[in-house]
Amino acid sequence: MLTPPPEAASILAYAQTLKGGGVERVLLRLARNWADLGRRVTLVIGDTSGPLAAELPANVPASVDVRVLGDPSYSGLRAVAGIVRTVAPDLIFCPGNHYTGMALYTRLRLGPRCPPIVAKVSNRLDRTDQGALLSLGYRTWLRLHPRFIDHVVAMTPAMRDEAIGAMHIAVDRISVIPNPPAPALTDEAPSWLPAGTFLLGVGRLAPQKRWDRMIAALPRLARGDVHLVILGEGAERTALEAQAAALGLQGRVHLPGYVSDPRAALGRAAAVVLTSDFEGVPGVLREALAEGTPVVSTDSSVAVREIVTGPALGSVVAPGDEQALVAALDHWLAPGRARPEPIPEPGTDSAQRYLDLFDSLVGIRRRA
DSSP: OOOOOOTTOEEEEEEEEOSSOHHHHHHHHHHHHHHHTTOEEEEEEEEOOSGGGGGSOOSOTTOEEEEEOSOOSSGGGGHHHHHHHHHOOSEEEEOSGGGHHHHHHHHHHHGGGOOOEEEEOOSOSSOTTSOHHHHHHHHHHHHHGGGTOSEEEESSHHHHHHHHHHHOOOGGGEEEOOOOOOOOOOOSOOTTSOSSOEEEEESOSSGGGOHHHHHHHGGGSSOSSOEEEEEOOSTTHHHHHHHHHHTTOTTTEEEEEOOSOOHHHHHHSSEEEEOOSOOSSOHHHHHHHHTTOOEEEESOSTTHHHHSOSTTTEEEEOTTOHHHHHHHHHHHHSTTOOOOOOOOOSOTTHHHHHHHHHHHHHHHHHHO
16 A cells, blocks of 8 residues: 655745855755655755855755755745745745745735745844844844744744744644754864863854854953854854954964864763854854853853753853853863763654644645
8 A cells, every 4th residue: 555645745945045154054954854755845945155054954865956056145035935936845944034024025925825934033133232223123024924924933932932922823834843963973072172171153144143242252261272163154254263363362263264074072061152243043052062161151042042051061150240151261261170961962753843834734735
């Protein structure tokens, strides 16, 4: 007896560029996993230049059809609506907050012919970094989401609760599915790691990440021999290099660029640091704790304290509290400080959980 095909046999997802963001990196991982599980996946990418290009799924079962638009602008993603008409996927996956505007555009263009849209919450919704007027506009925008998004995925229970409050979405239209963990590629010490003790940051060199806070804290630490390594690339590189030079830290601040597998560095760091204004679910914190490395993070997301559940794992400080940041770093740099016991990352079954959700939504639509 033949097994009937899955309801969501064909999935379409999209991203603007492959410059190295966590949202896009997870999307590529999920696309490969879905293809490995027998689904047809169409990836629409505005521009494939960038460090994540090497992670494009290729040569996988059922193949991943990558459609390159040749336009890195956000508006270039308006082409998604036309590709949906041509490909006729069973479901559209919107990989993060940044992309929900194009989900609305696609819904408006296709009307009743638009397949179900599932959107993942990838960043904090309570944006304390915004001014009053921008914050009001953003809250209004979030409350529109249930009108054009069929289902929302949050990565943790706290993010689910935040999304329910911010979007006013029904509880049965939101699920919790963690990101799948990244596969480890090597355990060898990278050649670019400094000798001696170092702190490690992983993330784009973007204003949101506020790496300037970490560089400013470095000369204030009790130990004067500690190095700082930040793995990532972005528009803030020149400003961060200038800041390090102005503080006389050229030999202690290292910016090797984007690294596809930071785990070997994570396991060797004295602590992993995150100084962002806002985050979603910082995967680097989970990756660090999986290696038994303590973390120091700003309270940049409701998910941070779901990951850093106690003082044995790390320290959580308020964004902008320079004194608390320095004190937390000094604590973990103290000689003989015990490191956490490794904590396995969740999400090994996340790709299948997504597919179960997709099948359910497509089945409901077809039976309606």
